[in-house]
Amino acid sequence: MSSHLHDFQLQAFGRGELNDAEAVSAAMHLDECPQCAARVATLDPFGPVFAQIVAPRAPKDLVARALQAADVPEIVEEPVWVEVGLGAVLLVAAAFLVLLGGDALKAMVEIGLFADVLSRFSSPWIPSMTPMLLVAILAGSAALFAIRRVRSGQALGPRWS
Amino acid sequence: MKYSGGPPRTPEDSDPEAPLLALRVYPGGNNESDRSLMLRARAGDAHARQQLLAGISEPVYRYTLRMLSNAEDARDASQDTLVKVLRHLDSYDLDRPFLTWVFGIARNTCIDEYRRRKRRAWDEPGDVVDPGPPALHLAMQSEDAERLNRSLAALSPLYREVIVLYHFEHLKYTEIADVLEVPLGTVMNRIFRARQKLKDHYENEGGEP
Numbered sequence: 565m566s567s568h569l570h571d572f573q574l575q576a577f578g579r580g581e582l583n584d585a586e587a588v589s590a591a592m593h594l595d596e597c598p599q600c601a602a603r604v605a606t607l608d609p610f611g612p613v614f615a616q617i618v619a620p621r622a623p624k625d626l627v628a629r630a631l632q633a634a635d636v637p638e639i640v641e642e643p644v645w646v647e648v649g650l651g652a653v654l655l656v657a658a659a660f661l662v663l664l665g666g667d668a669l670k671a672m673v674e675i676g677l678f679a680d681v682l683s684r685f686s687s688p689w690i691p692s693m694t695p696m697l698l699v700a701i702l703a704g705s706a707a708l709f710a711i712r713r714v715r716s717g718q719a720l721g722p723r724w725s
Numbered sequence: 726m727k728y729s730g731g732p733p734r735t736p737e738d739s740d741p742e743a744p745l746l747a748l749r750v751y752p753g754g755n756n757e758s759d760r761s762l763m764l765r766a767r768a769g770d771a772h773a774r775q776q777l778l779a780g781i782s783e784p785v786y787r788y789t790l791r792m793l794s795n796a797e798d799a800r801d802a803s804q805d806t807l808v809k810v811l812r813h814l815d816s817y818d819l820d821r822p823f824l825t826w827v828f829g830i831a832r833n834t835c836i837d838e839y840r841r842r843k844r845r846a847w848d849e850p851g852d853v854v855d856p857g858p859p860a861l862h863l864a865m866q867s868e869d870a871e872r873l874n875r876s877l878a879a880l881s882p883l884y885r886e887v888i889v890l891y892h893f894e895h896l897k898y899t900e901i902a903d904v905l906e907v908p909l910g911t912v913m914n915r916i917f918r919a920r921q922k923l924k925d926h927y928e929n930e931g932g933e934p
């Protein structure tokens with residue numbers, strides 16, 4: 565252990581006046597040196613007030629309830645996977661539309677799918693690929709959004725190490 | 726029980742007959758009896774699981790109550806924390822001090838609760854008084870203590886937690902860095918700022934530290 569901290573160092577530490585490197589080295593010393601920790605504590609104007617604060621007590625049944633809850637199987641959050649599934653289906657559909665291009669459009673019009681909307685896109689002054697690309701972009705975004713939600717859902721959870 | 730003021734307790738201060746894991750973090754990891762308790766709990770020994778949770782339930786509850794300022798939320802968050810401890814005991818590294826791992830879980834649980842409430846972000850370093858129910862009327866205590874409690878509740882979670890971990894839970898600075906997963910310099914910076922904000926608020930309320 566390094567040599568004990570001087571009073572002026574402890575005072576500066578208490579007032580937060582040490583620079584970063586000094587503060588870190590003082591903190592490491594205080595962590596390991598009960599004598600200096602006791603000295604710095606006597607300089608703390610809040611010390612006596614902290615000592616007066618009454619500690620709250622946990623509910624008596626906390627441990628029993630936790631043990632009981634831990635025995636219940638963990639709920640797997642499926643809705644997120646539904647989103648991913650939906651995203652994947654949309655992606656495949658988008659790829660299909662892009663690959664087939666105008667043929668797919670024509671087929672959809674023939675079986676009456678979204679006939680009203682599609683007939684507008686089919687007008688000669690709009691290239692037939694435009695709606696395909698739009699659909700592809702939308703579907704791709706949906707899939708990405710779903711995947712991002714899963715990722716962030718994992719990141720939100722506690723980091724166990 | 727009152728908090729012991731002054732410097733962090735050292736392992737030698739703890740009563741050898743006290744329940745295992747009696748709330749001290751041992752430097753450099755866990756002692757042998759704690760390790761054996763954890764291993765038994767891991768293997769599914771019901772008594773060991775009960776003992777393990779009994780040793781951490783009080784600090785976990787205190788921490789969640791101080792961070793969430795609401796007894797009901799604290800009860801839920803501390804129960805969730807204990808459940809997570811049991812469920813993830815397998816992935817816990819026995820060389821890491823147990824209590825810092827547990828506080829890390831409690832912290833993440835509280836952060837999730839903050840997110841769920843859609844209140845201001847945990848790490849927003851604002852000076853604004855917490856919009857939640859702030860004052861913790863825990864028991865009969867002095868006016869100064871009440872004032873300090875109010876000032877503490879007024880700190881943003883980012884600053885409150887370092888005060889809570891140091892002054893109430895008696896963690897070392899390096900252990901706080903471990904819980905927060907930030908460098909020691911960041912911890913020291915936050916502690917200094919937190920103390921300054923605490924002092925300002927306390928004085929505004931008419932107190933003289």
Ligand SMILES: [Zn+2]
Nearest residue numbers: 568569597600
């Ligand atoms: Zn020293």
